[in-house]
Amino acid sequence: MRRRLAASSLVICLVAGLAAACSRDSGAEATLSAFLDGWSEGRAADVPFVTPTGEPVAAEQVTEALAEASGDLHEQPPELTAGELDESGENATAPITVAWPLPGGASWAYETSVRLTERDGDWHVIWQPAVLHPELLDGDQLRLRRLAAARGEILDAAGDPLVTAQPITEVGIWPSQADEVAELADRLTSALAELGHELDLSDLPDRVDEARDDDLFVPVITLRQDEYDEIADEIGDLPGVQTREEERHLAPTRTFARALLGTVGEVTAEVMEQQPGAFAPGDQVGYGGLSGHYDEQLRGVTGQAVVIARPSPGDEVTEIELDRVDPESGQDIATTLDADVQSAAEAALAAESKPAALVAIRISDGSVLAVANTEGDEAHPVNLALTASVPPGSTFKMVSGYQLLAAGELELDSEVPCPEELTIDGFTISNAFSGGRGEVPFQEAMAISCNTAFATVAPQLGDDGLATAAGSLGLGGDWDLGLETFTGSVPAGGSALDQAVAAFGQGQTQVSPAAMAAATAAVARGAWLPPTLVVDPAADQPAPADLSDPAVADLHRALRAVVTGGTAEALADVPGGDVFGKTGTAEAGEETHGWFVGWQDDLAVAVFVVDGRSGSGAAVPLAGEFLRTLAE
Known part of the structure; x- marks a missing residue:
């Protein structure tokens, strides 16, 4: 029955x-x-x-x-x-x-x-x-047979899946067939390095020894099928190497939005211990990024078949199904990502040896089109683009400049001092360029990124003017991309020195590339609009807010001057519409980060390079590569 x-x-x-x-x-x-x-x-x-x-x-x-x-x-x-x-x-x-x-x-x-x-x-x-x-x-015995649910997809803005089931090959060691394991580890390390996988397999002999008694498979690496095919002739016949072919949910390439999308793999013992009874060995779960954050929705509900395992002649077992719970397919996660824009961002960062991030936002509607990070640690990618908490450096002059213009404290042709150095409370502030420039128009101070000029006019911002302006651009706001994101922190008040360095993005001010990209999009648009990344399930968002039209118009002219004759002049010949922007060099302990924020046509972008030494030297070239790739 x-x-x-x-x-x-x-x-x-x-x-x-x-x-x-x-x-x-x-x-x-x-x-x-x-x-x-x-x-x-x-x-x-x-x-x-x-x-x-x-x-x-x-x-x-x-x-x-x-x-x-x-x-x-x-x-x-x-x-x-x-x-x-x-x-x-x-x-x-x-x-x-x-x-x-x-x-x-x-x-x-x-x-x-x-x-x-x-x-x-x-x-x-x-x-x-x-x-x-x-x-x-x-x-007889009662047995459970897991019925896998179809995993939901992470979709791009066009509704196409970014992560799909693809063939993979798991490479490992069969202990009983492996003798010279140290030599085998060297051969595998060399072959995998050809594919760009830098693995430390120094512990492989110990792992194999531990598995010898039970002759258990010892995993080494999981490769996409096309990757394995490249080295199959080199490692496939090595004594002790064993491979398993199966399917995994993967992004288009090994590095494509890896920190953002996360990965899907076999459930670990640690996860099974944290959620007893929820998983069985072999279940696929999401780790990190969107795959991990939305794993429950994506994974669906695993089905169960209850069977009687009945011994049969010849040591065979016959299974009699008693009943089942059918699996429930996972739900798709819809995003605003644009595969072409993401690919351009990935290509721009590909040659960067230092940790770096790029975020691109469509200005007209706030859609996040790309979230890219350099490759970093393959096993533990870090999403600097969303979660970095670092000083913005001189890109923050866009914020302080907006406040000074909106409050009527300055106009573009207002003369401001740009000395070589300025000492406040015993601390000396200097510029990235040598020598003073005397009295210069405020627009020129923005274009050449004069720290001493902004420090000089900082008192005109008032105790809370900078924090107010930052808030109007979404910095430190409660907007939600659907994934952990640092929206920024801009303190108010402080000493005269605190306010002076805050005016050019130093001190206690902290941002992420995503936060600066959203603020840049607001300046370009002339209104604050919460950025969006995950649109289904949608997050609650704060209301849009208009900015000061005259101040925005003046700020556009100043940020265009940064490109036509200032620190981002390398972007002046980028094909397409006019490029606007601001470079930044940010001191953070022993590191000096490089920044660029700006926009072209309907696309705002923020580029961040850890210890890049300068925005002009590190971030501007990456932004140029990104915009030129999109223009092709």
């Missing part, structure tokens, strides 16, 4: 209340209640047992038989409820509803029965495998 898998069982009579609620108080009831209490704990109670033919059975034997027949279900004993006990002379029978909890939260409910017989004044439970399930015979 087929029975239904259910989320809850039909409660007829609670075991705990058997004597009071089911029938008259009797020895049969007490024996049945004790047996069910033990079964619900995965053991046989200390009650008398007999076989259907009347032969006595020890409780220890029944405990072993219960564990053996329960098979895959034994670790989580069932909930049991009993119906009315029917006594007739020396015999009694009670219907039992059994509900086994299954991994993933479902339960399997069915009915069986327990028979008892009276011998010499004592009631005995008649034990046979059919007590556990009516269709079980001697030697």
Whole structure:
């Protein structure tokens, strides 16, 4: 008979209340209640047992038989409820509803029965495998077969999947066939380096030795099929090398938006320990990025088939399916990413040896089109683009400049001092260029990125003017991309020195590339609009807000001058519309970061290079490569 898998069982009579609620108080009831209490704990109670033919059975034997027949279900004993006990002379029978909890939260409910017989004044439970399930015979076991759910896709703006099931080859070692493991590790390291995988396999001999007793597969690396094909002739015949072919959910390339998208792989022991009962060995789960953050939605609900594993002649096992919970497919995650823009960003960063990030946003609607990071640590990619918390350097002159213009403190042709050095509270502020420039128009101070000029006019920002301007551009706001993002931190007040260095992006001010890209898009648009990355499921967002039109128009002219005759002049000949922007060099401890923020046509971009030494030298070339690639 087929029975239904259910989320809850039909409660007829609670075991705990058997004597009071089911029938008259009797020895049969007490024996049945004790047996069910033990079964619900995965053991046989200390009650008398007999076989259907009347032969006595020890409780220890029944405990072993219960564990053996329960098979895959034994670790989580069932909930049991009993119906009315029917006594007739020396015999009694009670219907039992059994509900086994299954991994993933479902339960399997069915009915069986327990028979008892009276011998010499004592009631005995008649034990046979059919007590556990009516269709079980001697030697049978209950087994679970996981039914994988179709994983949801991470979609780009066009609705096309960014992460899809692709063939892979897992390369590992078969201990019993591997002798010279140290030499084998060297050969593998060399071959993998040809593909750009820099692995430290110095621990491989120890790992292989640990696995020798059980001759267990020792994983080394998982390669895309096309990657493995490149080195198959080189490593495929090495003694001890073993490969497994399967499918994994992968991005278009090994490095494509890896920190943003995350990865999908086999569940680890650590994850299984953190979520007991939720997974089984071999399940695929997401790690990091969108794949990890939205794993529950993407993964769906794994199905379960409950089967009887019955020994057959010739050491074969026949499986009889009793019932199943069908898997529920995962949900897609829709994003605003543009595959072409992302590819251009990846290409721009490809040759950068230092950690770097690039974020691109469509100005007209705030859609995040690209989130790129340099390759970094293959096993643990860091999403600097969204989570870096670093000073913005002189890119922040865009923010302080906006506030000075919007408050009417300065105009583009207002003369401001640009000395070679400026000392405030004993601290000397200098510029990236040598020599002073005397009195210069504010627009020129922006174009040449004069720190001393901005430090000089910092008092005109007031105690909270800079924080107010930053907030109007979304810095430090509560907007949500659907994934961990640092939106910035811009403190108000402080000493005269604090305010002076804050005016050119130093001090306590911290941002991320994503935060600066969003602020740049607001300046380009003339209004703050929360950026979006994950649109389904959509996050709650703050309301849009207009900026000062006259100040924005003046700021556009100043930021265009940065490109036509200032620190970003290398972008003046980029094909397409006019490029606007601001470079930045940010001191952070012993490192000096390079920045560029700007826009062209409907695309705003922020580029950040860790310890790039200068924005002009490190970030501007990457921005130029990105924009030129898109123009092709």
